[in-house]
Amino acid sequence: MLNRIVLIGRLTRDPELRYTSNGTPVCNFTLAVERNYTNRDGDRDVDFINIVTWRGLAENCARHLGKGRLVGVDGSLQIKKSENDGRTYINQEVNADNVRFLDFARDNNGGDAANA
Numbered sequence: 001m002l003n004r005i006v007l008i009g010r011l012t013r014d015p016e017l018r019y020t021s022n023g024t025p026v027c028n029f030t031l032a033v034e035r036n037y038t039n040r041d042g043d044r045d046v047d048f049i050n051i052v053t054w055r056g057l058a059e060n061c062a063r064h065l066g067k068g069r070l071v072g073v074d075g076s077l078q079i080k081k082s083e084n085d086g087r088t089y090i091n092q093e094v095n096a097d098n099v100r101f102l103d104f105a106r107d108n109n110g111g112d113a114a115n116a
Contacts, residue, residue, distance in 0.1 A: 003076040005094055007049060008102065009033035011069050017062035027058035029065065031073060050093040051075075061099055072100035 009031040017027045029051050034044040051073055053061050065071065075096040082089050 005073075005075060005077050007031055007033050007073045007094065009049070009071070009073075011065055011067050011071065012048060014066050015062045017058060025055055025058040025062075027053045027061045029061065031071070050091075051096050051099075052078075052093050053096045053099060057096065057099060064101060065099075069101065070103040072098075072102055074098040074100075 012030040012032050015027050015029040017025060019025055031049045031051055033047050033049055035047065038044055073094060073096050075094045075098070078093050078095050080091045080093075082091070
């Protein structure tokens, strides 16, 4: 079996870094990804996909990424089911194995900063 997903999109917000109870870094962000086709109005619909990164990758993403940055994500799709107050909730996210920074961040002087 194979569970692999590759995405290219822009962050919709700054990444959120936190630590598990045993100290493992985990970073979450949402990626806006345009679909490959246009709708009836000639526009491209956008999917908003939750991404989770772990350990060193999580710390690098939190340190170097921000809202609007273009990234490529390679990982696997995870679907989690939970229940609360008799209602069933399904959460879908991509567990990222690799995140490529596809554009350059701007430094405070308007120049290109190093791509991490």
